[in-house]
Amino acid sequence: MQTEKEGEDDVSPEEYVALSDFTGSGSDQLSFSRGDRLLVHTKPSSEWWWAELQEVKGYVPASYLRKSTAEEEEDVSLEDPWQDEEYFGSYGTLRLHLEMLSDKSRTEAYRQVILSNSASLKNKVVMDLGCGTGIISLFCAQLAQPSLVYAVEASSMADYTRQLVKQNGSEEVVSVLQARAEEIELPERVDVLVSEWMGNSLLFEFMVESVLLARDRWLREGGVMWPSSAALTLVPCQAHSYYDEKMAFWERPYGLDFTPLQPLAQQEFFTKPKFSHLVEPADCLSSPCDVISLDMYTLQIKDLEAYTLEADSLHA
Ligand code: J7C
Numbered sequence: 001m002q003t004e005k006e007g008e009d010d011v012s013p014e015e016y017v018a019l020s021d022f023t024g025s026g027s028d029q030l031s032f033s034r035g036d037r038l039l040v041h042t043k044p045s046s047e048w049w050w051a052e053l054q055e056v057k058g059y060v061p062a063s064y065l066r067k068s069t070a071e072e073e074e075d076v077s078l079e080d081p082w083q084d085e086e087y088f089g090s091y092g093t094l095r096l097h098l099e100m101l102s103d104k105s106r107t108e109a110y111r112q113v114i115l116s117n118s119a120s121l122k123n124k125v126v127m128d129l130g131c132g133t134g135i136i137s138l139f140c141a142q143l144a145q146p147s148l149v150y151a152v153e154a155s156s157m158a159d160y161t162r163q164l165v166k167q168n169g170s171e172e173v174v175s176v177l178q179a180r181a182e183e184i185e186l187p188e189r190v191d192v193l194v195s196e197w198m199g200n201s202l203l204f205e206f207m208v209e210s211v212l213l214a215r216d217r218w219l220r221e222g223g224v225m226w227p228s229s230a231a232l233t234l235v236p237c238q239a240h241s242y243y244d245e246k247m248a249f250w251e252r253p254y255g256l257d258f259t260p261l262q263p264l265a266q267q268e269f270f271t272k273p274k275f276s277h278l279v280e281p282a283d284c285l286s287s288p289c290d291v292i293s294l295d296m297y298t299l300q301i302k303d304l305e306a307y308t309l310e311a312d313s314l315h316a
Helices: 004-010 070-074 084-090 094-102 104-116 135-143 157-167 208-218 240-248 259-270 301-305 311-315
Strands: 014-018 037-042 048-053 056-061 065-067 125-129 148-152 174-177 190-195 219-226 229-234 289-295
Touching: 037 056, 094 104, 104 135, 125 135, 125 208, 135 148, 135 157, 135 174, 157 174, 190 208, 208 219, 208 301, 240 259
Parallel strands: 125 148, 125 190, 148 174, 190 219
Antiparallel strands: 014 037, 014 065, 037 048, 048 056, 229 289
16 A cells, blocks of 8 residues: 555556657757657646656646557557558548649659550559559540559458549449458469559658569569659758748738737747648759659569668759
């Protein structure tokens, strides 16, 4: 049994989940991201708690946290957010598909390749790995004349993809398989393996692993990979016009002087990386540099695992 004093020090911390991102100011506050799991040691006030994240302790705002439930604590899949269930779960809703479909340069690039290679697709068997809503499979079916497209999608979106294929009159050509690429069984090898697998910073999600496995298992010898190569390109850039535009909001809204909020706006909106920002060529501060280049015909998983970046290559 614990004495009161021992209890204060030894009371087991409670686990909380972050509801949204928080950037701590000063060295005694923790910064965290939405979904992070924090251990709350003590609750000195109703607003600020003393907590721990990855072995670092600091104050956190209580209103940013919710208690994690017993089921969550037991659910090992949540320990690794990219476990299959969570990963494919996120692709079972429209949010990420909307993001991908709204990416015009991405979607148009696939459409264009299929259109300009339509002759070589005639009577060919295609696999569209991770087809999502089936856009690439539909482009193949409608812009070329493949004999068959296997549209492979592991998430529950596959149900809707089947409906979309039917709705667009392509059910004779496109066969939707709801399965992980690693598990599918096909009666034949395919002539073309097309996939939109590229994640943030190219390799995030590591879907490339599934593509390579499908290539080795299901692409016939001499078959075609789309894309045939991939690169991660870095370029230092500025975003002055975006910055100015966002800060200008705090100048005179409704004719009132709101400039005292500008330092706060700067802290809140500009201390984190900005994703999905379209960089104008004029904002690039040097010529781009490829830091990863992949040949999708020869690439092996072990090459990726062993990838290291020579600092010298950045000066090239
Ligand atoms: N098997 C089947 N579908 C997959 C797999 C896999 N191994 N990995 C990812 N997907 C699906 C996923 O459900 C989503 O619809 C799409 O492929 C991911 C596309 N991600 C991307 N960054 N372009």
